Amino acid sequence: MERTVTVEREGLEAAPAAQGAEAFRLNGDPAALAEQLSELGPVRLRVHSAHASQAVTQEITASGWAGNALWLGGRESGLWLYPAQWSFAFAVGQGEPEARQEGLRFVDRDGEVGLTAELTSASDRDAYARILRAHQQPAMRRPIIPGRPALPAFPGTARYAVDPSLIRELLETLADAAIPVRLELGNKGALQTYTGHIDNPVATADGLRVRGAGLGLDLAFAAVASAWVVDIPVPDGRAHTVDLLDDAGERILRLAGRRVPGCPEERAWRTLVQALAACRLAS
Structure with a gap:
């Protein structure tokens, strides 16, 4: 090598x-x-x-x-x-x-x-x-077409802006009530998901640190310019996510409830996120 x-x-x-x-x-x-x-x-x-x-x-x-x-x-x-x-x-x-x-x-x-x-x-x-x-020897690359697959559009999706300062309280409630959460973080080449329970977030010099079983998340919270509750229609009802965006409108992190295919999202998550949506910012 x-x-x-x-x-x-x-x-x-x-x-x-x-x-x-x-x-x-x-x-x-x-x-x-x-x-x-x-x-x-x-x-x-x-x-x-x-x-x-x-x-x-x-x-x-x-x-x-x-x-x-x-x-x-x-x-x-x-x-x-x-x-x-x-x-x-x-x-x-x-x-x-x-x-x-x-x-x-x-x-x-x-x-x-x-x-x-x-x-x-x-x-x-x-x-x-x-x-x-x-992998010390040259090998043929898999034939691929450049680009990342487009995400499907969901007619009827609603979005509500909320105060980003409420997100830490949301994370603390998830930890205290032992409500499982799905975390999605990505870049142009990868999208990683984690589903499970989390510990209370810890403030750091750069933002927030969140840990869980096998999880390590470090979030530069000062870069979060806006937070949105997203209400998405799905075949078995509706699903709710919380998206954190930077000042360019790019998603930093998505939080969602744990869902089993064919079953509604967990009621505890839905109740929590609907309470967050009730605190929406004036448009």
Whole structure:
């Protein structure tokens, strides 16, 4: 493997890794590399965006292609990947053999790291070594059409602007009442979902930190310019989400209730979000 990067920041989740670590660019198709993540056992998948970072520790138990998108799923969390947006991937490692941190980074066409896959203590490091060896040689890229699939439009959708300062109270209520929530965070090359219970948010110098079982979410709350309750018609009734947007109107984070296909969303989530919508801002 050809050495390409000397890491300067701390931690594999920083770009690209800690001082003294090494990163190696991998050959071949980043999509094929992503398909092999299921061979590693439990890994920590981190999606980066301009204003937030979300990491979920999961074992990938299902995968498949839907057009140009690759789905990697776990128990209640999952990841949609859009390989047409990726340029290449590289491997990062740091530390002594007995406490070595290792992982993969996927870089988009703008040179930004959009996805990191970090090994955990339970990961299969032999499988990781085999994957790295396989991607030292050039390989054919999967034929894909550039672009990300358009999201379907839902006639009858209603949107209500609410005060962004209420979002922390919403997160605290979800934690205190043990109401499960679905979190969606993405960038141009990936969309990650987490469903489960969360702990109370903790204020940081840059915003809010939210933790849960296998979850690590860091949100630059100062970048949230607006918050919206979205009421969407679905075949089994209506579904409600809370979208946090930046000043350019781009979505930073979406919160939704846990839903089982064919069943209505959970009543506790619906009641909570309808109370939030009742505090809508004047248009």
